[in-house]
Amino acid sequence: MNVYLQQLTKKFANVTAVNKLTLHLEDKKLIGLLGPSGCGKSTTLFMLAGLLEPTEGKILFDEKDVTKVETEKRGIGLVFQNYALYPHMTVMENITFPLINLKVKKEEAKKRAMEMAELVQIGDLLKRRPKELSGGQQQRVAIARALVKQPGLLLLDEPLSNLDARLRIETREEIRRIQKEVGITTVFVTHDQEEALSISDKIAVLDKGVLLQYDTPQEVYKNPANEFVAKFLGTPAIVMTEGIVTEGRLVCQGVTLRENIGMENKRVRIGIRPEAFYRKDTGFEVPVQSVEMTGKDLSVYFHLGQERMRAIFFSDERITQGENLKLGIKTDQILLFDMDSGSSLGRV
């Protein structure tokens, strides 16, 4: 199912939670809705679900305008940010509930619920009630409940936020697998850019209710439409600094980062991702201030002029504090942004 959001706007008393959002959610694709807390992700999702009425704009499911169609008739699955499990029902009853609403036979419903439960690894909790589950377990039940009826459009509101890292990755891969298998258009809300990058076919980045960029994960990561997107994606975060283009040279803090770039003279914002640095004997030399190991990655902090920067290496790289490091920046991995608007000026 193709879903079209057209100029979708939602105003609350004094906040415009979603602002003229136009988006095409392509059939069978998994679309990540990414943005910081309060940017309007849940609001968008709720409008898709029909739980909130848009202030303006339209929602089309394929060609059908569903803006005024009731939730029950939209045939969607939804996983809530705060579970919304029925507290008085057992896990099994929670999961079979939507099926029985759809008049699926009891046995069949149970069978499908069991399968679903196995999938999210709660097979042994079927008789418990939500209260008797840990947060993570509750979230998994919610996922099972949303998926069990194989809906036409699946909406997930930060479905993984209460799972532990391991299970989070597993579950997101499961969601991905199921999504591909069932082939339903899916909207996946998250504020975790890594999550969004890893499972989405396309990512929509929102800020303050406005769509900043809508593209494949690669594109969004490599060619962020503006500074905000650049900063929001990637971990460790991109380092932003300022520089100046003079006569084709990009100079930052006295160091020439690139030459021969086709751009008129002007001040620019420069973004360099930590992984863009590499050891290059002919590169600029900086003393290492501190080194931090986080699992597979090694963060190396140094100053470029006044600016504190971070480079990242695999953690088997032998770099120690105080050492002088010669660094280069990989081709096409310096991002340039307009000083005023913050919008992208391309990569060099």
Next chain:
Amino acid sequence: MNVYLQQLTKKFANVTAVNKLTLHLEDKKLIGLLGPSGCGKSTTLFMLAGLLEPTEGKILFDEKDVTKVETEKRGIGLVFQNYALYPHMTVMENITFPLINLKVKKEEAKKRAMEMAELVQIGDLLKRRPKELSGGQQQRVAIARALVKQPGLLLLDEPLSNLDARLRIETREEIRRIQKEVGITTVFVTHDQEEALSISDKIAVLDKGVLLQYDTPQEVYKNPANEFVAKFLGTPAIVMTEGIVTEGRLVCQGVTLRENIGMENKRVRIGIRPEAFYRKDTGFEVPVQSVEMTGKDLSVYFHLGQERMRAIFFSDERITQGENLKLGIKTDQILLFDMDSGSSLGRV
């Protein structure tokens, strides 16, 4: 303050949530309590806070046995997994509440609350009530409230789980900075291994209420005590397979991974982290099955014999599907585990 947990045990009706936990939380250190959902992290924290009474065992604050001391008298700060903000109070009132309990003067309390609020970036929300805040904003208020009184021991129960990725990293660094500045012993519960690895001085890994390993992040990552820890830490996850040691050679799926290892002949579990692979012309050759880009990382999937494996490179590495890749495994980065107990047999 040094905190000692001695044989700490907590049994609920039919679950042993924490099982004979002995742990020394060193003075001024930030200790990460890491483990999957339901492993007993919150339970441990609640016992430290005095909110749950241990079934057995003791808790010492420095030399003082506080096992039976009341929460109010323990002088601790605690951030709850589910906020626990006072719903009828404004943000400001929430933050000043502990100070006023401690008889800090109103003005002083307000000043400190303001500082704290700025720190967690909610300076403009001080007049709102919890209901009027997004989940993330609520969590930040909770953090401010716990920190404001500069407690002797700070307990954080997944304090960042509802923050978006960007803010999560910023806030954890803030927590880290404050923790160092104030110099309080801090326990930080998380199920996010990356979070634990990045900010902890030491990490305690729990599973099913049992302490599996307690060490620095590097150690835990590099020398996991057993298979569970190895699997739980690191993202993307370590790949586990089986192999055999014959006459000093480690063979897996017909490929000799190492030679001359000082180990008697036996079957072993083998763990290889995705980043341990590197391009090595003299290495074994595998065809690339698929390639996945997630931000800075490039996941490359291939088969080693029957076993599906993943190697990880920086995303500027040019590897395409179908290509034949020659790989080696970095020294000392093959982890071996006992087939039965799963406990570590060292690295090769």
Next chain:
Amino acid sequence: MKGKKLIAEIFIYTALGLGAFLTLLPFYWMISSSLKDASEIVKMPPTFFPEVLHFDNYGKALKAAPFARYFFNSVMVTVISTVCTLVTTVLAAFAFSRLRFPGRNLIFSILLATLMIPGEMLIITNYVTITKLGLMDTRAALIVPWIANVFYIYLLKQFFMQMPDALYYAAKVDACSDWRYLLKIVVPNNRHAISTIGILNIISCWNAFLWPLIVTNSEEKRVLSIGLIQFQTEAGTNYELLMAASSILVLPMIIMYLVLRKQIVNGVIGSGIKG
């Protein structure tokens, strides 16, 4: 679709309308009766509208007893009794819902058990008790026996128990004593429930009749509801005056109710807690 909705709406409004009619009827009856004359009031079939409006019934009713003094007493007794009741109720409900002490459940069960005894059995024994306490014909006698109410304690305890544990824990961690937690967290968060209980108490206190009559002898101590005895005798009742006096009695309650309705109805159970 539309038709179904219309039918549903017709059903809803008919049901509510009928219910509302039946509910309002006694009120209307009371007021319209209070404006009839003595012969019209016993007429069958009853007249729905008074033939002539006899507002003088109110004057007559008011003259039958020192209503001003009664009114003052009623207000005083009601206010003091309600404040005391709220205090004892809040304290006890808090202890039973949150504090753990040996025998808690037993004590609470015993309290609950007292709900099962018909109040009619208590009057004489309490009368003797009040006399022995030397409280006969004092305002204290009107107040003291009623300042603890198991039913309210039970009700409020249910509300208190809905507060998440985490709030209590947070307060503990914030070095907040039980007492302060009660004052600063529990009470504000349950203010709707508490005021509801207060209102229930005000109403029952205001309308209480038999007990105030029995433990007072002097006009100076008597309350408004006792004024009603002026119009009822064994041989018959002066309905028009009784209804006029009843209207006077009920009026302050209705006004209070109308003013506080939002308070009572909206989010009685501290709905903010879960947020």
Next chain:
Amino acid sequence: KKVENTGAEEAATPTATEAVTPAATEEATPEPTKEAETIQPVTIEYWHAMSGGPQDELTKLTDKFNAENGKGITVKLVNQGSYDDLSKKLMGSVAAKTLPDMAQVYDSWIINYLDAVVPLDDFVNSDFDNYDDIVESYRNESKEFGKIYTMPFNKSIQLYFYNKTEFDKLGLGAPKTWEDLKNIGKTIYDADKKPALGYDDLAAMFWQLVLQNGSEFIENGEVKFNNAQGIEALNFFLDMYKKGYARVAGEDKYMSGPFGNGDCMAYIGSSAGLSYIKTNGFELGVAPLPAGKAGAVPSAGTNLAMFAQDRNKQLAVWEYMKYLTSADATAEWSIATGYLPVRLSAFQSSAYQTYMKGSEAAQASYAQIDNQYFEGAYKGANEVRSLLSSEVEAAILNGETGEKAVPDIAAKVEAILKK
């Protein structure tokens, strides 16, 4: 209705209140006081259950007494609600030993705490003006428990109320006999399809019919109505009821309602209920009760009992009791309230005579004063009475016959009496 309210007691001020001038009657001369003990100024408390008009009148009389007794006696009136309320309060006071100095009581109450009541024999013998002037049946009631425990106060009697307009139209007069009742019932039923007999109090109905039929009802703790006369008496009403000549108050609670409304053409009820009869477009007729083989008219109403323990207070209470039962006071009281004077001389007083001329009810009451009886108090009296009410009503509603119902009722009453 509770048992105590046999007679109904309270009437609002009669419509045409005459300015009662306490005309000096021949008896006005104060008793030549004997070597009486002197009374110290004192306040005595009097608990009553009078409200409305009677309360006003009581207050008036008492104010007068307080102002004029010349002995410094102040009577404090305390209204204790209904008879039920008063009874409860007295019950509690007995237990708490905080009885008032005097109160309005029924014999059926004080039988439970006779010890607490001060017998009045000495007072009557030494300091009372012509005790024999008190209506005989009231004297008998006062002496019911051997000694004089009470003085009569607000006394009522049952009367026959009828729709005079309708009766005149059909050429009917007030009934003298049961036969008349039947004829009236038939005539009216044939004409209007409406009943012409009802009783406010079914227990009293059965009791009086049995007495009128020449049998005793209960005597010395024994059932006397379980005989042919008793059966006949009950059958009389049951027959009337079955034919539609008679009805019960039922949902209307008091017969005065349907009667005033024209739904029933006559009924038998207390004189105290007179003021509640609001006739709806017809003229009210009042007559004495018809008689059977004998005349028997139930009387009701409370008496005054003394509880004061202090001698001085006792004397004061007695002064007040004397005052209330004095010819002047009881006449004034009766004129104002519709209750009956307790003294024969009060009936003869010019004020009352004047009043009686204008009051058919007072005439009818006076006419049957010698046929008055009171039911008497004994252990279990209240229970017997409530049993009678409900059993008689059940017999009526279930269409039973006297032959079946009477032995049944008798057995149950006996069981209570035996307890």
Next chain:
Amino acid sequence: MKKNNYSGYLYILPACLVIAVFILYPLIKTIFMSFYMNYDFLNNTVTGFGMDNYQYLMQDRVFWRAFRNTLLYVVFVVPCSIMISLGIAVLLNSKIKFRGFFQTVFFLPYVTSIVAVGIVWSWIFHSKYGLVNGLLHLFGIQSVEWLNRPVTAMAALIIFSIWKSLAFNIIIFLAGLQNIQPIYYQAAKVDATPKGRVFLKITVPMLSPMILYAMVMGLISGFKVYDEVYALFGGKAGPADSAITLVYYIYNKFYSNWDFGVASAAAVFLFLLILVLTGFQLRI
């Protein structure tokens, strides 16, 4: 956290003191009284203890009638009242016009005087001029002498009591309804739950503590019914005492008949009856 917090006793002290003196003590006294033989209330003396009062009760037909009536009353009033008030509460909680008005109206009986209510209802049930029979006439049904016949008197009492208990239940349910988080209804919507099922599967279970509560309170007050009888029948227990209830019986025995022992025995019986039927329901 301390296992025991002895300050709890201080918190419950004021309430317990009052309750002990004014409820518990009379209760205990009542229990004793029920075993007294030849109790002299005046002087507070007894000649002995025994089961006489209970034996009397067991063979008293009126007592059994009262017992039967009370059971009948409870069996009808409690469930009907709960169902009707639940329905009204749900309607009041939905998006309807004049919601505020309706809410106001339905709570009003809470402040009405029982006298007025009783009088109006006895008029509503009047065989000749009453509203109910008027309605029945519309449907061609013959007049029923509601208050004059034993069977229908009980029915009238039940109807009246249901009406009277609605306000309290509506308040309780409305409060409960407003406490159900909207997210559950959203989830149910997403799960395409039919309206009826939402009511049965979400609303009712989520309200179940309230329903249980209303039930228990209904049972307790139902077993103690007295005022309603008194008000509806104007001071008696229906035609030929056919609508007598246990408390009415107790009241009569106590205040009219001075039969303290029997009254106490009946009160103890009632007490135990309620305790058994409801005590265990009240979750602590």
